[in-house]
Amino acid sequence: MNSETPRRAGAIGVHSVHRFVFSVPDLEEARRFYTAFGLEPRQVGERLDLYTAGHPHCWGSVHAGDAPKRLEYLSYGIHAEDVSAFRDRIDRHSLGCAAHPLSDGAGLWLRNPDGTPLQLVVAPKVSPSAKSRPAARPSPAPGQGAAPARSQVRMVRPRALSHLLFFTADVPRMLRFCTEILGLRLSDRSQDIIAFLHGAHGSDHHLVAFAKSHAPGLHHSSWTVASIDEVGSGAEQMRAAGFDRGWGLGRHVLGSNYFHYVRDPWGSFAEYSFDIDFIAHDVDWPVADHAPEDSLYVWGPAVPEDFITNHEQPHAKETT
Numbered sequence: 001m002n003s004e005t006p007r008r009a010g011a012i013g014v015h016s017v018h019r020f021v022f023s024v025p026d027l028e029e030a031r032r033f034y035t036a037f038g039l040e041p042r043q044v045g046e047r048l049d050l051y052t053a054g055h056p057h058c059w060g061s062v063h064a065g066d067a068p069k070r071l072e073y074l075s076y077g078i079h080a081e082d083v084s085a086f087r088d089r090i091d092r093h094s095l096g097c098a099a100h101p102l103s104d105g106a107g108l109w110l111r112n113p114d115g116t117p118l119q120l121v122v123a124p125k126v127s128p129s130a131k132s133r134p135a136a137r138p139s140p141a142p143g144q145g146a147a148p149a150r151s152q153v154r155m156v157r158p159r160a161l162s163h164l165l166f167f168t169a170d171v172p173r174m175l176r177f178c179t180e181i182l183g184l185r186l187s188d189r190s191q192d193i194i195a196f197l198h199g200a201h202g203s204d205h206h207l208v209a210f211a212k213s214h215a216p217g218l219h220h221s222s223w224t225v226a227s228i229d230e231v232g233s234g235a236e237q238m239r240a241a242g243f244d245r246g247w248g249l250g251r252h253v254l255g256s257n258y259f260h261y262v263r264d265p266w267g268s269f270a271e272y273s274f275d276i277d278f279i280a281h282d283v284d285w286p287v288a289d290h291a292p293e294d295s296l297y298v299w300g301p302a303v304p305e306d307f308i309t310n311h312e313q314p315h316a317k318e319t320t
């Protein structure tokens with residue numbers, strides 16, 4: 001472990017989302033969507049790897065599949081000195097499973113309560129270890145406006161993956177698994193409808209979150225941008241590319257971030273996020289159970305009707 005990498009004393013827990021892996025029917029459509037979003041998709045054999053500009057880490061991989069869209073597996077980063085403790089936990093709870101066939105087979109493998117394969121892999125901590133800094137705002141000369149000309153707005157390029165939100169049929173069961181097996185920590189929740197979890201060794205307010213649905217699925221990936229202007233400009237950028245459905249601009253209550261969600265070609269979302277709360281490795285975040293009306297957003301447009309539709313399992317009735 002890098003001596004600079006913070007860790008919570010005595011805690012065995014995943015430190016980052018290392019990679020999320022899903023399949024869609026048409027990789028070309030994925031390339032178009034994520035390129036317009038400002039990511040840098042790279043073709044590697046038969047898959048697309050998702051990078052952010054100027055960052056060496058691969059945050060996600062997209063494969064071609066036959067389902068409308070399917071979460072294949074999720075990979076978490078762990079510290080090398082925690083491998084045997086995690087192996088013991090997996091064995092003690094009989095959670096082990098075979099490596100996913102689309103993976104590199106490395107690390108430890110287990111299933112979460114929804115049956116999704118998880119990979120625990122020794123890797124550098126790529127979740128933030130400090131609050132993400134906003135871009136410096138140039139101070140205009142006297143007599144000059146602060147806003148740039150519309151024609152001068154530069155393409156928005158997210159800096160890093162912030163978090164993922166998944167659907168699950170049983171939020172409390174998933175919450176128990178995430179805290180007891182993965183060592184994640186609860187940040188905030190709203191009844192049994194949604195739960196937000198952060199990494200024990202310091203991360204954004206949520207590294208992962210789970211929302212109630214009839215079945216598992218990936219609701220959105222969230223990407224950190226440098227300013228609230230970039231959240232708004234990102235929305236414009238996607239509208240210009242033909243991706244005009246979504247939700248935003250708004251501000252969340254839990255996590256506090258400014259958001260704009262863009263609906264992807266498969267009915268789920270990619271989020272531009274700015275100024276999310278950060279929870280350091282040595283901070284005990286005061287967990288609270290928030291009323292539903294106080295948990296989603298402070299301000300913003302009305303929530304679109306299809307915002308919480310689970311398109312990975314579209315045939316059953318929504319329960320949310």
Ligand SMILES: [Fe+2]
Nearest residue numbers: 163165222271
């Ligand atoms: Fe989000």
